[in-house]
Amino acid sequence: MAFTIAIDGPAAAGKGTISRAVAEHFGFAHLDTGLLYRAVGRKMLDGTAPIEAAQSLVAEDLENPTLRSPEVAQAASKVAVIPEVRAALVDFQRAFARRAGGAVLDGRDIGTVICPEAEAKLFVTASAEVRARRRHLELAEKDADVDFDTVLADVRERDERDMNRADAPLKPADDAVTIDTTDLDIDSAVRAAINAITARK
Numbered sequence: 499m500a501f502t503i504a505i506d507g508p509a510a511a512g513k514g515t516i517s518r519a520v521a522e523h524f525g526f527a528h529l530d531t532g533l534l535y536r537a538v539g540r541k542m543l544d545g546t547a548p549i550e551a552a553q554s555l556v557a558e559d560l561e562n563p564t565l566r567s568p569e570v571a572q573a574a575s576k577v578a579v580i581p582e583v584r585a586a587l588v589d590f591q592r593a594f595a596r597r598a599g600g601a602v603l604d605g606r607d608i609g610t611v612i613c614p615e616a617e618a619k620l621f622v623t624a625s626a627e628v629r630a631r632r633r634h635l636e637l638a639e640k641d642a643d644v645d646f647d648t649v650l651a652d653v654r655e656r657d658e659r660d661m662n663r664a665d666a667p668l669k670p671a672d673d674a675v676t677i678d679t680t681d682l683d684i685d686s687a688v689r690a691a692i693n694a695i696t697a698r699k
């Protein structure tokens with residue numbers, strides 16, 4: 499039986515960690531939809547036109563090790579404003595969402611545009627400062643040489659672009675449960691997510 503869990507929210511709010519834990523808890527497959535936009539952004543940086551890149555995306559493109567870099571994140575949010583890029587990625591996401599055995603998709607527009615009929619919807623958020631601090635720590639662990647103010651500016655710029663684009667802007671679905679992780683540790687955030695989803699099952 500298909501059961502779709504949609505998890506949306508801004509950059510570095512904890513969506514990825516929560517989505518992986520939720521998928522493991524329920525035994526569902528997980529799709530990080532940000533990777534699709536990052537893969538298109540990567541191809542744009544390498545010289546391919548974004549629409550063409552989105553239309554010809556293949557599974558191996560999602561395995562490029564540079565997809566996690568801040569440069570690719572910015573490119574992703576730039577290609578994500580292009581309606582034809584978004585349209586090219588819809589069918590793959592919807593097919594994944596309805597796979598037998600259940601699916602967790604995390605992104606910006608899963609509960610609003612990709613899977614408005616999802617059985618459970620979460621909107622995971624946190625203050626921009628806390629999100630930038632988490633992302634900065636993550637990058638420092640990978641030895642990336644970036645300062646906190648640059649990361650904060652990057653998070654704010656992406657939020658701004660993601661919330662204000664005309665096509666599929668970042669916003670909570672009307673029926674989403676919001677989880678603010680500003681003052682939550684990982685375990686508490688995961689527990690809150692699992693409780694909210696269990697209430698819908």
Ligand code: C5P
Binds near residue numbers: 510607656660
């Ligand atoms: O989640 P992540 O930081 O990997 O996403 C990178 C960018 O991809 C976001 O800033 C956003 O512009 C775009 N994105 C989107 N819709 C999604 C997932 C990501 O527009 N469902």
